[in-house]
Amino acid sequence: xxxxxxxxWARRLLGLDRRVIFLLVALATALPLLLPVNLPITxxxxxxxxxxxxxxxxxxxxxxxxxxxxxxxxxxxxxxxIAMFRQCFRKGLKPVVLTLYPAGPGLVESALRIxxxxxxxxxxxxxxxLGYKSGSQAVILGMGDGLRQLxxxxxxxxxxxxxxxxxxxxxxxxxxxxxxxxGSSIADYYIRxxxxxxxxxxxxGCTAVMATDYYPYLSSGQLRGLIGGMKxxxxxxxxxxxxxxxxxxxxxxxxxxxxxxxxxxxGNLALFATGGLKRNPLDSGGTT
Amino acid sequence: xGDGLDIRWFDPARANLLIxxxxxxxxxxxxxxxxxxxxxxxxxxxxxxxxxDEAIGRATEMGRSVLYLPGLGDMSEVGTLASxxxxxxxxxxxxxMGCDLSVPCYDPVVMAILDGAVRQAYIEAGRGDQFRPGSxxxxxxxxxxxxxAVSGMMLRERPAANIFMGSFYxxxxxxxxxxxxTGAIQIAGCDQVTQLPFFVCACDYVLLGEELYAASxxxxxxxxxxxxxxAQDWAKALAAALVVASLIASVLGHPELGMLLRTR
Amino acid sequence: MRSGPYVVTFLTGAVLIAxxxxxxxxxxxxxxxxxxxxDVVYAFALILGxxxxxxxxxxxxxxxxxxWIFSYVTLxxxxxxxxxxxxxxxxxxxxxxxLYNMVNAPLASTMFALLAxxxxxxxxxxxxxxxxxxxxxxxxxxxxxxxxxxxxxxxxKGFPPLTEWLLDVPNLAAKRGVAIGVGLxxxxxxLKIILGIDRSYxxxx
Numbered sequence: 001x002x003x004x005x006x007x008x009w010a011r012r013l014l015g016l017d018r019r020v021i022f023l024l025v026a027l028a029t030a031l032p033l034l035l036p037v038n039l040p041i042t043x044x045x046x047x048x049x050x051x052x053x054x055x056x057x058x059x060x061x062x063x064x065x066x067x068x069x070x071x072x073x074x075x076x077x078x079x080x081x082i083a084m085f086r087q088c089f090r091k092g093l094k095p096v097v098l099t100l101y102p103a104g105p106g107l108v109e110s111a112l113r114i115x116x117x118x119x120x121x122x123x124x125x126x127x128x129x130l131g132y133k134s135g136s137q138a139v140i141l142g143m144g145d146g147l148r149q150l151x152x153x154x155x156x157x158x159x160x161x162x163x164x165x166x167x168x169x170x171x172x173x174x175x176x177x178x179x180x181x182x183g184s185s186i187a188d189y190y191i192r193x194x195x196x197x198x199x200x201x202x203x204x205g206c207t208a209v210m211a212t213d214y215y216p217y218l219s220s221g222q223l224r225g226l227i228g229g230m231k232x233x234x235x236x237x238x239x240x241x242x243x244x245x246x247x248x249x250x251x252x253x254x255x256x257x258x259x260x261x262x263x264x265x266x267g268n269l270a271l272f273a274t275g276g277l278k279r280n281p282l283d284s285g286g287t288t
Numbered sequence: 289x290g291d292g293l294d295i296r297w298f299d300p301a302r303a304n305l306l307i308x309x310x311x312x313x314x315x316x317x318x319x320x321x322x323x324x325x326x327x328x329x330x331x332x333x334x335x336x337x338x339x340x341d342e343a344i345g346r347a348t349e350m351g352r353s354v355l356y357l358p359g360l361g362d363m364s365e366v367g368t369l370a371s372x373x374x375x376x377x378x379x380x381x382x383x384x385m386g387c388d389l390s391v392p393c394y395d396p397v398v399m400a401i402l403d404g405a406v407r408q409a410y411i412e413a414g415r416g417d418q419f420r421p422g423s424x425x426x427x428x429x430x431x432x433x434x435x436x437a438v439s440g441m442m443l444r445e446r447p448a449a450n451i452f453m454g455s456f457y458x459x460x461x462x463x464x465x466x467x468x469x470t471g472a473i474q475i476a477g478c479d480q481v482t483q484l485p486f487f488v489c490a491c492d493y494v495l496l497g498e499e500l501y502a503a504s505x506x507x508x509x510x511x512x513x514x515x516x517x518x519a520q521d522w523a524k525a526l527a528a529a530l531v532v533a534s535l536i537a538s539v540l541g542h543p544e545l546g547m548l549l550r551t552r
Numbered sequence: 553m554r555s556g557p558y559v560v561t562f563l564t565g566a567v568l569i570a571x572x573x574x575x576x577x578x579x580x581x582x583x584x585x586x587x588x589x590x591d592v593v594y595a596f597a598l599i600l601g602x603x604x605x606x607x608x609x610x611x612x613x614x615x616x617x618x619x620w621i622f623s624y625v626t627l628x629x630x631x632x633x634x635x636x637x638x639x640x641x642x643x644x645x646x647x648x649x650x651l652y653n654m655v656n657a658p659l660a661s662t663m664f665a666l667l668a669x670x671x672x673x674x675x676x677x678x679x680x681x682x683x684x685x686x687x688x689x690x691x692x693x694x695x696x697x698x699x700x701x702x703x704x705x706x707x708x709k710g711f712p713p714l715t716e717w718l719l720d721v722p723n724l725a726a727k728r729g730v731a732i733g734v735g736l737x738x739x740x741x742x743l744k745i746i747l748g749i750d751r752s753y754x755x756x757x
Contacts, residue, residue, distance in 0.1 A: 040702060425607075465673065501738065
């Protein structure tokens with residue numbers, strides 16, 4: 001009798017409408033954002049290396065920052081940009097910023113505005129935003145020595161010759177560090193061209209799903225540091241002593257992961273109760 | 289280095305890569321000679337490709353269409369080139385069986401090339417009159433606009449088979465899950481390692497990484513095509529041997545071999 | 553004339569391979585120029601794409617295909633954005649810029665956020681302990697899901713180093729294996745195209 005009741009319960013669970021799962025995921029995302037818990041964060045060696053690559057630069061150094069993403073992945077990458085800008089401004093470093101995505105300028109401007117307001121940095125004195133340029137690979141290649149030809153003026157139309165901070169800046173050789181925050185193969189181009197051909201130290205920030213693809217470049221020395229996804233951004237914020245969107249988002253991500261794990265465990269228990277593990281339709285698949 | 293400009297005609301740091309390319313070319317030439325000489329070159333069966341005929345046959349029986357997605361890569365990506373080759377074979381089969389084919393594209397250049405390849409496949413099958421202009425069509429170069437449009441097609445038109453071949457990114461799980469909901473038979477091939485788990489979860493058959501590139505040789509069975517696969521296997525064996533050798537050398541206190549293999 | 557496309561493909565491929573080994577600035581300029589040509593070709597192909605989009609939706613309206621009414625929205629949006637872009641440009645503050653930031657950006661973000669729901673439902677269906685390998689995968693996935701977020705560290709200090717080890721050792725070993733295979737496969741496919749062994753991209757078998 002009890003076994004029959006268990007089997008009925010298990011069948012009900014297996015037939016669960018996926019919209020119930022969706023609803024729980026939505027709640028698990030929304031609640032921690034409204035009521036943050038501030039769970040602990042420990043920086044991984046990869047993120048620490050990225051932080052230290054910026055931190056080790058002498059005051060007044062220029063950092064070329066290419067922010068190549070659009071709003072779809074801004075939740076993961078934008079907090080990295082804000083934390084890095086704030087770190088640069090605090091250290092007296094001078095970020096020269098560009099984007100290779102047409103929808104990028106709005107996001108870059110927003111990140112620069114937040115960071116410069118918080119740290120009291122001044123446009124074209126403490127940082128320059130060069131704007132958007134099409135032709136990703138060609139631009140990355142062209143910046144070898146032709147940055148001024150590619151970007152004769154900044155995003156707001158001021159000629160580079162009239163910006164004292166840009167005096168003598170021609171290409172990669174003037175930048176002791178290149179940073180690429182990206183959600184696409186543009187990261188590969190920076191590794192191939194800026195890091196490998198022009199031997200510039202490169203730090204990469206990318207989405208969580210991309211991050212493990214770039215681990216080999218850390219051990220080969222082509223990357224100095226790697227920040228992966230919202231977790232990486234939260235670690236970076238923690239190292240920089242900031243409490244930004246990434247650390248807030250990690251609470252939500254934690255709860256969603258717990259919900260997914262609970263469903264995976266319940267699904268397996270239900271299958272076990274119904275004997276379904278032996279006749280799972282996925283078993284009959286091909287090479288999957 | 290002159291006035292800051294590089295004036296070298298060869299980068300010695302890349303000598304190892306040049307040697308690698310030369311060795312690979314040598315492997316290729318040797319295997320082409322072997323293939324022309326009538327040597328039997330074995331290629332293991334790929335379940336995903338064997339299932340293509342079954343999927344197209346099922347779509348024909350059900351009177352529904354086959355949806356072919358060439359991925360989000362452009363023509364500079366090898367995954368896209370491999371996808372075009374597979375597409376040509378799929379089109380040939382749909383032409384033979386009289387099955388409807390729909391190919392929504394993300395990249396306009398890829399669309400133009402696929403349109404030519406599909407048209408040619410129908411002509412070669414002797415069914416040029418059945419080629420439906422517009423079956424290869426452009427959707428959007430915006431990733432999620434493309435996802436929304438293709439998901440809509442899957443849910444409205446309910447194709448019996450969804451074939452994903454090429455370079456896919458964050459849209460992989462969206463598309464494969466939506467296709468899974470419609471009950472279509474799903475075959476995927478992707479060279480983006482990070483997206484493979486999503487396809488494995490939601491598709492019936494998956495070509496993993498390089499299997500996508502091997503598909504054209506497998507489908508064509510032409511000796512020269514098979515020779516390229518054999519050359520690839522030789523190169524892979526050499527790479528594995530070099531990795532093991534450099535590992536042993538490093539353990540024994542001689543990291544020089546590993547350093548020679550470094551890319552700069 | 554039939555060999556024309558092969559000659560162009562071979563020469564372009566050979567030149568680009570050679571440039572990879574030539575750091576001379578003039579060679580790099582040639583590469584930059586070729587990449588610019590690719591952009592120009594892409595821009596022209598976008599015209600083809602727009603024509604294709606127009607024809608497809610026109611046909612949907614004509615045949616009253618399911619959801620045909622939305623094809624009017626697509627065609628209207630295509631016309632409107634193109635006109636606004638040509639008249640005003642696409643910079644920040646223009647109509648296209650504003651529409652991009654206020655309509656397209658939130659829509660794209662929303663679509664991407666939906667991935668969380670798809671992952672949850674796919675995980676519920678796919679992670680099943682049906683044999684030893686699948687059980688191993690399931691346990692690893694659970695450790696990763698818990699260990700990679702803050703709550704994992706809160707529950708047990710050993711989670712972060714354990715997940716780091718999983719990522720750095722078994723994961724990276726498998727990835728490198730696949731990456732070497734993909735790399736060699738890519739070289740092989742590229743050579744097949746450059747040497748004219750594979751001609752399907754020209755619509756020929």
